[in-house]
Amino acid sequence: MSKETNKKGVNRRDFIKQAGMGGLGLGAVLMAPYEQQLEQATSRVNRNSAPSDLEITDMRIAEIDGIPFRTPIIRIDTNQGISGFGEVRDGGDPRYALMLKSRILGLNPCNVEKIFKIIRQFGDHGRQGGGVSGVETALWDLTGKAYGVPVYQLLGGKYRDKVRLYADTAGADDPHVFARRMKETRVDKGYTALKMDIGIGLLDDIEGALVNTHHHAPQGSRELQSQYSGTHGEYGQIDHPFTRIQITEKGLDALEEYVSVMRDTIGYEIPLGIDHTGHFDTDEAIKLAHRLEPYTLAYMEDMVAWKWIDKWKEITRSTTTPTMTGEDIFGLEGGFKELIDKQAVNMVHPDLGSTGGILETKRIGDYAQQGGLAMYLHYAGSPIGFFASVHAAAATENFVALEHHSVENDAWYSLIAGDTVVFDEGYVPVPEKPGLGFDLNMEAVKELLIDGAGFFEPTPEWDEQRSWDRLWS
Template sequence: MKTPSQKFLERLGLKDPVMSETSAPQGNGNDRRDFLKKVGAGGLMLGGFMFSPIEDTLAQATSKVNKLSSPTDLKITDMRFAVVMNGHARCPIIRIDTNQGISGYGEVRDGASWRYAMFLKSRIMGMNPCSVELLFKRIKQFGFHGRQGGGVCGVEMALWDLAGKAYNVPAYQLLGGRYRDKVRLYADTPEGENEADFAQKVNVRMVEQGFTFMKMDFGIELLKGIPGTTVNSNYWDIGRQWSNEAMTYGGTEHPFTQVQITDKGLELMTQRIAFVREKIGYEIPLASDHYGHFDHNNAIRLGRAVEKYRLAWLEDLIPWKFTDQWRQITEAIETPTLTGEDIYLKEEFIKLIDARAIDLVHPDLATSGGLLETKKIGDYAEERGVAMAMHFAGTPISFMANVHCAAATQNFVALEHHSVDVDYWNSLVKTKKPMIEKGYALVPDSPGLGIELNEEVVKKHLDPEYPAYFAPSTDWDKDRSWDRLWS
């Protein structure tokens, strides 16, 4: 019959040294000596072990066990930022720290200000980062469309990274599990100095880098200075669609420029598409973007002119908010239509989907609301027969957030990779397995987002205007306003 002490040792998964010696005929006493030696080395002799309080006994017995954090007791203690240059784009990274020594990383959308995120610090301090949706609902009022959503989304990314690390599972597992173990990527067609140079670079994209999905730009800025190709270009500088000053062509929404494309202009634009199609073939999906600022009638003309090239989609022909005009475009052409990279939260996507205004949704996770909100967008679209591609142009932190969301969303088509030619991009983070392999992102099995910063490389590529690396941010600790939206 076993004694109470023997039963207690069994519950701890330990052998009684006396029983081991008497019940094993071949034993020579080594079990007993080893047991006493191990216990003694830990600072607790056998007699003390037997009669110590249960808390001390369990602590000693499990002192060598690899314990995870205690998720229910996890608290946010700090949030800091560093601004990384991703090629020419400024990408703020945030780090949320906790009382248990684990940190989570997120990213404010490329080109946005770190202030969008740091403004939220006082709203989340002291809270449990594993309550991701609770915290998201607390801060989502402080985001908006375009880059203004970047702060909320960056915090949400970091919360999923923390929650995954706390529970020791990948972020996609917390979203419901994965549909795929690799995520298809699409990349821009490269620039070339001439036809031969372009052909060589495209070959690198498809053969060496392994991309199976491409996207190209062809806009009316190609027509600048060519007589007879556009109407009203004597007033607007159609070569400057990226300006944002008031009352400039780039800063004026498409319906209000009254720019029109002539037949000659359409012919020159389609020649560019034909050239790219010839080089990559028809087996490769070819999407398109950045056409310039003109109204939905000219968008329909353009859409009809390119139908024979079987493009994967026409992206952001007009601003996303003009739902009725999008529906008119979509109904008038065969080529799929797509928009959404500047939409914040699911509600505006729902309007477009319900109106059958577009053929694919195209959220940028760093604007649309983060991982869970973007999955909700994809799930809603799926129920109504609409596919989801994903826009992305940041560092590996936001990239991996997209990968987890894409892995967990069934109607996903492809994720943009906009930094293929940034030579240090992959080395900004450390991962257990490669992030990208032959045109696909490999879905990680590591906890959280599955990445850690490579501090040495990140420090070499900080924004010269903000060279500090996660400096203290106590100025953002105090909540100075009453934010509730109801009485």
């Protein structure tokens, strides 16, 4: 037995440190009976919470913007003064969460899986998964605070002490400007994994680069609409197989130049993926994948919508460029399982703001590992979802890297109170404080509230359940 450890397994150095913090003199500590020594050593443990007696008493929302996206922050309160925080995924509707309030009031928040099974029927793909996911995240935050442990510990412990981050940067019409921005603002800052957004929108001004784009342009215009358009019937709202847009050799040459210049600028040691290529079908995705094979991309993301699983399998089998999708899928059984079982992609890419939350994201990662697939994590929301993702990543063995979307956004960083470290040479340290492991800066939340939004105002209109929820007879 080590000289530094007594027969009860208490490390003497830690005990002496705790005793000194507790104010008892060292001499008195060493002369006291063992029971008194133990009492002194644990005197700083939070005893205000009785987890078995916890009840959810309220759910409130503070909706913010500018980080860069609009994000509803969820706060779940309890009868013991402990609150947990989650968020509806970036750009989602706060009502996705608020409608769940009547289903969870009075329940013990520490029964996370039980509550998840009650509310999961109200989640769906994309932002519609944001309510269930945000509530689930807040429950884990609450549970960790109640028991005085970080969330990763509740998931079975951690595989890593730090989580690798990947980042993209603002694009440019000039490949050299794009690459220079990436190097100066990402590589030179210490990021070790990168993603670039290159899409057919970059080809719109090149005559002969694309086929069939004018059909999708507004009347009287020859410009390709944005793939982010939210107007029904516009190009951005037409699913990939149905636009019938094609890329010519001239267009492929132009897109290749972006990747070639980027590789010449940042080198080959750093994994580099591409995203937001545009809305086109399988054959065009395969053409582009083949053209970019010499640049050893880490992945091509969301070439077609995730739901076209057989199309994904065709793309994946047709190229040595790795494929990845999943940021909009709700639940393991909602699409990830089939993607993994069919080996339709090389890696999965969940966003816990849509998956159903922290534990469901770990389930997805664990199942992918059984199928021989690694897991990246997407995230573009607030620090709440970011650190929730950090805990899921720490607890999942086949994890590769987590997206940090707000690298240069000062408003995003302002939401983090205290000295919590977000970035350290390409990684984020896994927090060791209880719950999600960081504190929200409430003054920053107030400053970022959207026009007309309240600061965690009461929501009594959501207290009463309005429907019969059972899905079977």
